[in-house]
Amino acid sequence: MAEVTQLIHHYLRHNKRFPHVLCPGCGHGIVLGSLVRSVHQLGLTKDEVVLVAGIGCSGRIAVYVDFNTVHTTHGRTLTFATGIKMANPRLKVIAVMGDGDALSIGGNHFLHAARRNIGVTALILNNNIYGMTGGQSSSTTAENCYSTTSPYGQQEQSFDIVELAKAAGAPYVARSTVLHVKLLDRIITTALARPGFNLVEVLTPCHTQFGRKNKFKTTVDMYKWYKKNAIPLDSLSKLPQEEQNQRTPIGIFVEENRPSLEERYAAITCRLEEASK
């Protein structure tokens, strides 16, 4: 344990004023820990990592780590990340977004980043709610759930981030919860090592804004719910059909190899250079 803490301390900014903004029981810190361990395991230098974040609770986690960090505008994280990666493909660009950030206001950018296959690892920290602004419903708030803007229950169907990413053409799509840390470490490490657009959805509890309105008495109840509800992808098919629909599969959904946009662009510039000689 002490070793893990020391490792994380090595990656934190020591001149950043604490305490941090996250509530007790929030899962965002677990994701950041997992990200740090993955960066460390791959031997990436702090200088080559660019952490680009959006607006919301998830957007605030970038400031604590000693990488190149860019806290962008709401929903536009992937556009900044695209510019950074195209301008300097040697950088390891990681985008951290929330569910409202990536899919509501930034839904268009999300689809196009996946379609383009830009070399960015996108982490979507999905807590099914707008946390920072006080618990309004987002595009991943499940039907009939309560929020400050759906006081009588959410009437809209929610997005399935994994299905959306698959349809948009992302070559790597994975999902975990913050309770399944080993799986989370594994998929983030894999994603960071791969070229192209890699999507990792992380289910992370927001007891303060979501749990309290939806009959979760404590944060622990939310983690218990994740434990009960999440199921490894390969075990899903063994369940009866009606139970399958109730559960949330976790694991790696897509793992394909396609040349990334920056690789294809480099190939064109090489070809043009050859032709002009």
Next chain:
Amino acid sequence: MPTKVKKNHRKEERSLFALGNEAVVEGALLAGCSFFAGYPITPSTEIAEIMAERLPRLPDGVFIQMEDEIASLGAVIGASLAGRKSMTATSGPGFSLMQEHIGYASMTEVPLVIVNVMRGGPSTGLPTSPAQGDVQQARWGTHGDHPIIVLSASNVQECLDMTVRAFNLSEKYRSPVILLLDEITAHTREKIQIPNRETYEIFSRIKPSMPPEWFVPYEESMRGVPPMPALGEGYRFHVTGLTHDVNGYPTSRPEEVEKLMQRLFRKIDQFFYDIQIIEETACEDAEVVVIAYGCVARSAHLAVLQARELGTRAGLLKLKTLFPFPRPAVERFIRQCRAVIVPEMNMGQMSREVKRVNNGLSSVRTLNRIDGQIITPAEILKVLQKA
């Protein structure tokens, strides 16, 4: 059609029969622009099309077409943070979408150039007849109090020159610079001189020279413009659109907020005379001066010459810097002349500024047209003779 240029960097001076939009590209490449992100919109699209052909032929040149104008400016900011001289080009509706990121670039002090080829508005408006309706939007379009540099050009040669100036100013003061063109200037084809890049003054952002552990990303200094490292160069720091302290970390402490905001304004204000670009024609003994910018300045030029022939001592003050507003230059003529005339293709966006400065000293005449047609020399001459 874009001009075919085989060699990446032509050193000798040459002339070109070029479109205004084409001249913008020539100017940008001369200034060292190596990144363009954009979204198609008439009448600016030629800039993107020519960039799409030229940039991949340059060492490290990057062109990318984004999904919308919000994304375009986001990518441009990202590329600039990664060390590239970057730009985008758009027109009215796209410019409206970019406002959010103009504020971000202003707050985070990211150098970049936005070319807005104005067409008639509001909304989809008049695609694609000329107008000058985005002048105050360029100044105040993004929310919050912020400094900004806005330039304009009235002919094809100026499109090239002012694009270079736009890059130089953005790099020098770490500020977004907006170049306002209009459909007429952008779609006029004229002979221009492309200067020798060796002799042309090109400015690039100052990078930190101290060891990374000494680097304070937003430190106060006499210039007020902090050195700017590129991402990945070893100077790891935090960039945020939130009000931040000298280390770049979010803050809401009043004394730190005040310091940041004051510096943002001071860095532009104190170099006002470096940023103010104006051109005077027949102004020395003028009794009536026309203050104009963009394509209307061309009409005004002819009108002033004709008025002189007819015996009116007329002059032209052409504004190439629109903001920060060239107050000292305008004030001089307000004191000197019995009247100043501000013709423009909007309902009086620049004459507001002139009237504000005028304070009742002189008579400010306006001449406005909002039907998508240029203001003709004859129309200006008529007002000149009455003034």
